[in-house]
Amino acid sequence: MERRAGIASLVVMMWLTMAGVAGAHHVLGRPAYSLNEDSNTPPSMQAEVQAGDYFVTYMAFPAFPRPGKPGRISLYVRRIDDGTPFQGKVAFKVRNSSWLSWLGIGNESHKLGLRPPDDNVFRQGFLFEKAGDYIITAEFEAGDEPYVIDFPLRIGEPPPVGPIGIAVGALVIVLLAVNIVQRRRSMTGKIRGAHEGKGKA
Amino acid sequence: MERRTVLKALIAGAAAAALAPTTVRAARFRPTLRYLRPPGALAEKDFLARCINCGQCGEACPNRCIKYFGLENGLGSIDTPYIIPREKGCILCMKCGEVCPTGAIGRIAREAEAILDGVKMGHARVDESLCLSYQGKTCGVCYRACPLPDIAITVGRLEQPHVTDKCVGCGLCERSCIQMPQAIRVIPDRG
């Protein structure tokens, strides 16, 4: 959905009148490109976490990876106090994150790889054959402290409607159908129902 | 998409709580949210007291950068507006403040001076160990994305960006950064 919302706002041109003030190549309120495949910047999903002494940034590229297509995780680990990037190795693991796995079924993790930094960034490729929700775990050891960080990863299109959506959709259809088909009966039904209810109360 | 995960997150939380006593492993960290409030928003505490969750700011936003919290940020901020700058920055059109009925988002004129005075969503910070320009690969995309160029951000040799104190934290630079992960990011200032 976000993507569709995104395609929309590709070239938001606000206040053309401001152009004179802003100069040659900038406008106050320059277009904000959206998170989708057509963006001029690499579309990627991002997550951040402060873990102990470190500030960790995770990105998955592309933002909407598909089954059978390769993708890449970029992980950046930096000390919070002095900002120096972490230079050790990071192990990447993956496990399923479906409903079943919350019950402990099929949630064993598989190793993706062990990566050294490349220009301060740990890059791990991936290729999933099956669509679904996964959890990427990044593990590293710094200052004798183990760090284990979970990040979500969605492969393929998410189901178009979630459980709430299905419930709402079904309810709307039932309500409309009953009310349209049984329009006349509803009045007498209410009256009869109220009388019955009174008898009981 | 994010909202659909609310239920799942609840269940996951319950499951984690149930499992907690048995797990003796190292602490697992989960992603946190770095979010901005819409431009002109009051300091966080006052903002929460003022916002009535009517959703008009999002409906007024021509850039659709304003989203709404579910339960992921606690019950107190449920249905309040937020912006994730990496996904979509604020274009400083100031329409949300105009439409806000409670003044939770203040009214600020659509002028550079008023915006510089009134908007303080955060402050952009460049990570020099990531920034391409600082690695010798001339880039300058953030400077070109900035709605207040030469005021909020200046460039030096090799288009190396320098953020000034005037930065209002709209997040357009962070959105535009071509490095992965982004080398410039807005540190929120929610007061």
Added chain:
Amino acid sequence: MTGQRHKPFFLWRHLNRLRWVSLSIVFAMLVVLPFLHVYQTYVAAHAYDLLSPPEKRIYDVMEALTQPFVSDPAEDLDAVKGNTWSGTFWGLKLSDPLAALGQMAAGRTLYWPFLVTALLPVAFTALFGRFFCGWICPATFIYELNSNFASWLRWAGFKPGNRHFDKRIKYAVLALGVIGSAVTGSVLVAAVYPPAIIGREIYYVIALGGFSAGMVFFLATLLFDLLVARRGFCRYLCPGGALYSLLGRYRVVRIRRIVENCNDCAKCNAICEFGLDPLRDGFGQECNNCSACIAVCPRDALTFTIRPTDTAAQGPGHLGWQYRREVEAPGGQEAREEEAA
């Protein structure tokens, strides 16, 4: 007392239908406004060529709808924003009185620019009572469909619950909501107030894609109404309904029974969504002036009147058997002569 035949209000038969028109318009607005917003963002982004086919359809439909009225959709369509909780209509900002109360409690200050937006609704409530609940509330639209569904279930052989609780519970909910807002410093009543939830969630699902936690709450209230108590949430729990009831206690426009026309058939009591007692002149502050009882009455014995208080109980209807036995029989001849005179 007897003798004079009261003429019912001239639109009496159609008021209930008019109410449905009003409810439908409000609900339709809540659906159309998010689409208009999405359309505005497409226009502002000059993005037509980049849209996917379903998005193009939204664009085309909304363009066709609005083209006669606006020249610059991205700006002009900003005239109407929001929902029944708080909205903007051509510069006029209106808010639910509960929003004002909740915000006052949460902020513990009086912020006048916001409070004045609730003045008009408060004034209308003082005049027309809980009319919001019957004529505007987008949740009422669904709740009434839901209670028709319950009566259909009954017809189909299921027995949905029809329990009764104390109507004063909702005042406790209101008090709790206000206290909770004050303690947490966040407008919590908005999270348990169905019209606010509906307005938000419709926007979320259309513009942002996906429901929030509020929808789960609303579905729960629907199930409660369906399985436990008819219109249970509005009758017993709604904090906004409680506030409107209090504000509308001395409403000027109210429904009155014309005892001379009444035959004690009790259809009014049965149809009343709020479980009131029109048959015995028991309207009280809960009545939302929905006029369903006026529409269902076979004897035109219910009408609108302009009085700040209810008529005291008038006893059995003059066309009913009870009245004939108790009043007419002892001095039957006299009573008939009086009526003739």
